[in-house]
C-alpha cells in the first residue's frame with residue numbers, strides 16, 4: 001500500500017513557519033464517469049479522505065435540514081445547488097475529519113463553486129483529476145447503477161449532461177489553462193482506469209520526496225545562506 005502522497009504547499013517549500021494548508025485534489029468528470037468508484041481506490045492506496053459533494057448534499061436532505069427541500073428539488077432537476085450551501089458542507093466536513101489530504105469529488109461544478117471555495121477556504125487544489133468518458137457510456141453506467149437515486153432517471157440524466165457541458169467543462173478548461181489537470185481515459189475497465197490514476201499520484205509523490213526538485217532547491221538556498229554567513233563572520237566576504 002502506498003500512502004505517501006503529501007503535496008507540499010508553497011509554505012513548506014519555502015521552509016516558512018506559516019500554517020500548513022490541507023492538500024486538496026478535485027475529482028471531476030461527467031455524471032457516471034466513475035469518480036466515486038476511483039475515489040474509493042485512491043483512499044485505500046494513498047490515505048486521502050474522500051468527500052463527494054453530491055453525497056454531502058443528499059445527507060443534508062436526509063437530515064431534514066431547512067435547506068433540504070430546496071436541495072432536493074434542484075437535484076431532481078439536475079441543477080447546481082448554490083455554492084454557499086455546498087462550500088459550507090465541504091468546509092465543515094474537512095474541519096471535522098482530522099485529516100489534511102482531501103479528495104473532493106463532483107466539485108467544483110461551475111465557476112461560482114470554484115470561486116466560492118477559494119474565497120471561503122483560501123485553498124487552491126494541488127491538482128485536478130478529470131475522468132473523460134463518452135456520454136453513451138456514462139448513461140449506460142448510471143442506468144445500471146441501482147442506488148435508488150431520484151435523479152438517476154433518463155430525463156434528469158439528460159439534464160445533468162447538459163449542465164455538465166455548459167457549466168462544469170469550462171471549470172475543467174480553466175484548470176487546464178493553468179496546467180493543473182490530469183486527464184484520465186475513464187472509458188476503460190475500473191482496474192485499468194485505476195492504473196492511470198495510480199501513476200498520477202505516484203508521480204506526485206516522487207516530486208515531493210526528499211530528493212525531489214522542490215526539496216533540492218530549498219536545501220541549496222539554505223546552503224548558500226550558510227556559506228554567506230560563514231564568510232561574513234570571517235571577514236572575507238568579497239563579491240558576495
Ligand SMILES: Nc1ncnc2c1ncn2[C@@H]1O[C@H](COP(=O)(O)OP(=O)(O)O)[C@@H](O)[C@H]1O
Pocket residue numbers: 029030031032033034035036037038141142144145146186187188189190191193
Ligand atoms: N470503469 C468502469 N467501467 C464500468 N463501470 C464502471 C466503471 N467505473 C464505475 N462504474 C460503474 O458505473 C456506475 C457509476 O460510477 P460512479 O463511480 O458512481 O460514477 P460518478 O461518481 O462519476 O457518478 C457505478 O455503478 C459503477 O459501479
Ligand SMILES: Nc1ccn([C@@H]2O[C@H](COP(=O)(O)OP(=O)(O)O)[C@@H](O)[C@H]2O)c(=O)n1
Pocket residue numbers: 030031032052053054055057074075076078079080081082086105106107108109113151160
Ligand atoms: N458541487 C455540486 C455537486 C452536486 N450537486 C448536485 O448533486 C447532483 C448529483 O451529483 P453527484 O456528484 O452526486 O453525482 P453525478 O451526477 O456525478 O453522478 C448534481 O446533479 C447536482 O444537482 C450540486 O449541486 N453541486
